[in-house]
Amino acid sequence: EVQLVESGGGLVKPGGSLRLSCDASGFTLSNYSMNWVRQAPGKGLEWVSSVDSTSTFIYYADSMKGRFIISRDNAKNSLSLHMTSLRAEDTAVYYCARDVDSFNFLFDLWGRGTLVTVSS
Amino acid sequence: SYVLIQSPSLSVAPGKTARITCGGDNVGRKSVHWYQQKPGQAPLLVIYYDTDRPSGIPERFSGSNSGNSATLIISRVGAGDEADYYCQVWDSSTDRVIFGGGTKLTVL
Numbered sequence A: 001e002v003q004l005v006e007s008g009g010g011l012v013k014p015g016g017s018l019r020l021s022c023d024a025s026g027f028t029l030s031n032y033s034m035n036w037v038r039q040a041p042g043k044g045l046e047w048v049s050s051v052d053s054t055s056t057f058i059y060y061a062d063s064m065k066g067r068f069i070i071s072r073d074n075a076k077n078s079l080s081l082h083m084t085s086l087r088a089e090d091t092a093v094y095y096c097a098r099d100v101d102s103f104n105f106l107f108d109l110w111g112r113g114t115l116v117t118v119s120s
Numbered sequence B: 001s002y003v004l005i006q007s008p009s010l011s012v013a014p015g016k017t018a019r020i021t022c023g024g025d026n027v028g029r030k031s032v033h034w035y036q037q038k039p040g041q042a043p044l045l046v047i048y049y050d051t052d053r054p055s056g057i058p059e060r061f062s063g064s065n066s067g068n069s070a071t072l073i074i075s076r077v078g079a080g081d082e083a084d085y086y087c088q089v090w091d092s093s094t095d096r097v098i099f100g101g102g103t104k105l106t107v108l
Helices: none
Strands: A003-007 A010-012 A018-025 A034-039 A045-051 A058-060 A068-073 A078-083 A092-099 A107-110 A114-118 B009-012 B018-023 B033-037 B044-047 B061-066 B069-074 B083-091 B096-099 B103-107
Touching: A003 A092, A003 A107, A018 A034, A018 A092, A018 A114, A034 A068, A034 A078, A034 A107, A034 B096, A045 A068, A045 A078, A045 A092, A045 B096, A058 A068, A078 A092, A107 B044, B009 B018, B018 B103, B044 B061, B069 B083
Parallel strands: A010 A114, B009 B103
Antiparallel strands: A003 A018, A018 A078, A034 A045, A034 A092, A045 A058, A068 A078, A092 A107, A092 A114, B018 B069, B033 B044, B033 B083, B061 B069, B083 B096, B083 B103
16 A cells, blocks of 8 residues: 555654654655645644655755754655754644655645644 | 735535635746645645646546636535645745645535
8 A cells, every 4th residue: 555654753842852754655765755744733734844856955944944854765765854943833743745756846645644742 | 935825714505616716926827736634634635737636536626727816626515525725836936835824615
């Protein structure tokens, strides 16, 4: 089955760090650009970051730049998001999403998400 | 920065047509994608490149994009179409993915 499964979410204190993972199955991750999108409770979708198939090109939303790092391990079919200096406003469900091709920025496959709660 | 504007809510009677709009400066010059999100679920791509429909999405879903407005059109609306709908573009001038604020579709 073609799917994405996120993990690593949880409760973290303000200023803390967390690393999210996204495991791909049923397809070859190295053929696609990958993305993180988040959704705060009761709010809309917010793009976080995108990485091309070879990690040559990486983009971040302004509010995450310098605090979040996206990375991928194509050999393990896995995508990661390392989040540091976390703030209350980073509380959200974090989804990984597959691009249909290389940097079309069109997301045809989504995981079910992992919840990150930043609170003291 | 580029902004996409969506009305927060839309109510439509069953069997009628829903038109969900997404406004942006010259959005007609960009490729617009639409996602459906039901409560507790991940988003689902329903329209891409303004008018194309992924396999498995009913023909009742269609799209248009011109000038400063893109539109998702859902004909013969049913209870199963109740969801939040988001438009999305890639802004090449800033290298950012932009989502609209979302429209909650209610079927009366």
